[in-house]
Amino acid sequence: MTLPRGPRAWFGRLPVVTRLVLAVAVTMSLVLTGAAGLVYWRVRTALDQQLHDDLAAYQHSLDRAVRAGTALPPGPSGSFCQVLDVRGHVLTSSDAGGRRPLLTAAELDSATHGHRVRRDVGSLLPITPDTLRLQAERVTAGGKTRVVVAAVRRGHRDEALRELLAQLALASGLTLIAASYVGYRTARAALRPVERYRTAAAALADGGQDLRLDVPADRDDEITRLGHTLNRMLDRLEASAVRERQFLADASHELRTPLSLLRAEVDVALHRPRSAGELTETLRSVDAEVQRLIDLSNALLGLEELGSTGHITRAPVRLADLVETAVAPHLRTAERAGRTLTSDAADTTADVDARWLRPAVGNLVDNALRHGHGTVHLTAAVRGARLRLRVTDEGPGFQPAFLPRAFDRFARAEASRTSAGSGLGLAFVHAVAAAHGGSARVENTGSGAAVTLDLPC
Structure with missing residues (x-):
């Protein structure tokens, strides 16, 4: 595999902390360089x-002294001067000026033609001796053209600038x-919590159980929100694993009996x-057990789908049509039983x-026909943006010990698992109610049992 090349690819392969430090260092270098330059x-x-x-x-x-023909005046400390003719001969010079012309031939020609000449002699860095700043102008005295050169030493100025550069370099480096x-x-x-999260995730990947990230409760920054998001993800993963284990346990436990039969x-x-008889x-017995396996599998898969997604798609439905469709498959069963x-x-x-x-309501009707007596009555009404569905019968009602666990998977009022039904009907009803954001309730009335669904609509 060919690795990407170039500074950007190299920078991208560095650890995050190193990249951040380099970014800070480069940015500060540019800022400090700009500030120092200013x-x-x-x-x-x-x-x-x-x-x-x-x-x-x-x-x-x-210039005034040359025009007046008087002695050249003294200048600032360390200064000196020269007076040249148009051929570059030194006519007058201060003691420090010497007899060697300070101007080049080109500079002398420019000054002779009336231009002001200004030049620095020597450099700031590296350090050179006798650094000067000189200026030359043309002066007419007694009908003759003269070039007056004034020069001052730059030693104090250069020393101050070198000191400034050293201080700026030291201050910038320390900063x-x-x-x-x-x-x-x-x-x-900032990245220490991320490393803790990574360690916890690694422990979870290695088979750790019930692990949660230690997220501070008194903060609300990006890393904290990441921790809360990861904890919610871990909750969902754990819930998914629990559902998977429960599904496998329930399926293996419940499928054993019909398969054995x-x-x-x-x-x-x-x-x-x-x-032949x-x-x-x-074959009739085998067919009944196969149908029982099909019903059990459908119920388990329906519960798993509701539990894993929790997603429903709401749409306006005519209530009378929904109830009629849910009740219709059970009319013949009720007729055969004389109910x-x-x-x-x-x-x-x-x-x-x-x-x-619709299948949840059908389960309630089926349960009432299987385990109740007398008339089974279904009512459905909408009040205050809530749908209330209630199924009642005239049987003996639920056993008191069964009521707290009525919506548990495979809960049956009868102790034997060979009784009719899978024990998943009420669990499915409760899952449907929860997916709608509502609730399900079982109770005994004075004349039988009642199951009520209360859903927002």
Whole structure:
């Protein structure tokens, strides 16, 4: 595999703390360089202006003396002068000026033609001796052209600038080190919770159980919100794992009985020759157990889908149509049992998920027909943006010990698991109610049992 090249790719492969420190260091370097450059420019401008003023005043006094033909006046400390003719010969010079012309041939020609010449001799860095700033002007004296050169030493000015540069370099270096250290400590402190989160996630990946990130409760920054988000993700993962384990345990426990019965029926049928009637009876028994397996599988899958997503799709549904569709499959069952099944639904609409609510209502009716007696009555009405569905029968009601666990999976009023039903009907009803943001309630009335769904619509 070819690795990306270039500064950006190299920078992207560095640890986060290193990248942050480098970013702080580079940014501070640019800021400090700009600030130091501004300070240096302002100070140098002020010193140059002072030097220029001294040089201009000295030049003016020299020009007057040459025009008047008097002795050359003394200048500022460390200054000197020369008076040249148009050929570059030194006519007059101060003691420090010497007899060697201070101007080059080109500068002398420019000054002779009336231009002001200004030049620095020597450099600031590296340090050179006898650094000067000189200025030359043309002066006419007694009908003759003369070039007057005034020069002042830059030693104090250059020394001040070198000292300034040293102080700026020292201050900038110390500031950069301090900023980098503070940036490093800040980055480490900011990323320390991330490292704790990574350690906890690694422990969870290695098989740890019930792990949660230690998130401060008195903060609300990006890292804290990340911790809360990760904790919610861990809660969902744990809930998903619990549901998976429960699903597997429930499925294995509940499927064992019908599968054992199927195996027993087949073994008995194969043990000795059977008549056509006996084989037909065996096939009917096998068919009943297969249907029981199908119902059990559908109920388990429905519960798992509701529990894993918790998502419903609401849509306006005519309440009377929903109730009629849910009750219709059970009318023949009630007729065969000599029972009466009635319904009373308001002529209105409800904003619910009919895909889930319809089978939930059917489960309630089926339970009432299986375990109750007398007339089964279903009422449905909307009051104050809430839908209330209630199924009642005229049987003996629920056993008191069964009421607290009525909505548990595989809870049955009968102790035997071979009784009719899977024990998942009321659990499915409760899951549908919870998915709608509502509630389910079981109770005994004076004349039988009642199950009520209360849903927002």
